[in-house]
Amino acid sequence: MVGAGLRHRADVGSTQALRYPAGSGPRYRGHVRCIVLSDLHVHRKPEAGENRTLERLVAHLRQRFAAGTRPHVVITGDLTDNGAEDEYHRVVALLRPLVEDGFVLTACPGNHDVGLKGNSFMTSARIDFQRHVLGELLGMARARSSSDRMAELYPLVTQGSDAVLVGLDTANDEGMLASGRIGRRQLELLREIVSERDRGKGLLVFLHHHPFDRRRSMRVEDAEAMLDLLDGQADVLCFGHRHVWGKWPGYRNIGVVLASGKSTKQERRRGPWYWEVTVGRGAPQWARRLLPRR
Ligand SMILES: [Fe+2]
Numbered sequence: 680m681v682g683a684g685l686r687h688r689a690d691v692g693s694t695q696a697l698r699y700p701a702g703s704g705p706r707y708r709g710h711v712r713c714i715v716l717s718d719l720h721v722h723r724k725p726e727a728g729e730n731r732t733l734e735r736l737v738a739h740l741r742q743r744f745a746a747g748t749r750p751h752v753v754i755t756g757d758l759t760d761n762g763a764e765d766e767y768h769r770v771v772a773l774l775r776p777l778v779e780d781g782f783v784l785t786a787c788p789g790n791h792d793v794g795l796k797g798n799s800f801m802t803s804a805r806i807d808f809q810r811h812v813l814g815e816l817l818g819m820a821r822a823r824s825s826s827d828r829m830a831e832l833y834p835l836v837t838q839g840s841d842a843v844l845v846g847l848d849t850a851n852d853e854g855m856l857a858s859g860r861i862g863r864r865q866l867e868l869l870r871e872i873v874s875e876r877d878r879g880k881g882l883l884v885f886l887h888h889h890p891f892d893r894r895r896s897m898r899v900e901d902a903e904a905m906l907d908l909l910d911g912q913a914d915v916l917c918f919g920h921r922h923v924w925g926k927w928p929g930y931r932n933i934g935v936v937l938a939s940g941k942s943t944k945q946e947r948r949r950g951p952w953y954w955e956v957t958v959g960r961g962a963p964q965w966a967r968r969l970l971p972r973r
Pocket residue numbers: 718720757789791920921922
């Protein structure tokens with residue numbers, strides 16, 4: 680879909696041969712539209728390149744989607760570069776216009792959100808993510824606490840009209856450094872969410888780390904357990920972290936697995952881009968939207 684006079688170059692795909700277990704197939708009614716962003720790496724200084732690119736993305740989304748058609752915005756971690764509180768203030772300032780316009784935001788933390796350069800772990804940084812991103816930006820009252828409540832808040836579930844969005848926290852273990860872990864508690868809750876959901880609704884799951892790259896700096900230690908749960912159940916699985924985009928339709932019988940790369944990366948020849956995904960009571964669809972050159 681092209682809106683507000685902006686031209687998009689799209690790489691459009693859709694699931695052709697999903698294998699759902701009997702009785703759980705899509706029913707082709709409504710859907711929820713999601714914009715997927717990742718790895719914003721917002722800096723404290725307003726003039727930083729990432730901040731300017733995010734400003735441009737936000738302006739584009741506000742212009743493209745008219746009131747009443749605002750999609751969900753899913754952010755798969757590394758919102759900040761160093762998990763510093765002044766960076767979180769900047770994140771809130773940059774993304775607040777979307778909330779004020781009526782976009783529904785959801786997010787999960789990345790390794791850069793919980794410590795310096797993505798290679799350290801500070802509980803204070805996780806609390807800053809909780810307070811500023813979940814509390815201020817997403818408007819979650821329970822998150823506006825100075826104590827660590829992240830374990831109570833994830834998996835973070837957003838009930839859309841025709842789809843359920845589920846965020847996982849993979850940046851919860853101080854021993855993991857750049858790699859991630861979901862943990863038994865979140866996996867158990869994810870199992871419940873998957874089995875008890877309205878099966879007519881679509882299911883989009885998102886996390887920060889890479890679900891099947893096994894390199895130490897990329898991986899989620901317990902990704903296999905998550906993939907077993909989502910096999911034949913999830914319509915879309917989104918992640919970030921690697922700063923390289925990708926798409927894997929049908930991987931582990933999931934409608935599509937999408938890597939968002941780094942949404943605030945300015946490539947020499949082209950502007951930033953984002954995934955536009957529709958998920959709901961039909962097969963998921965996805966399109967890679969590039970902003971027009973300036
Ligand atoms: Fe990142």
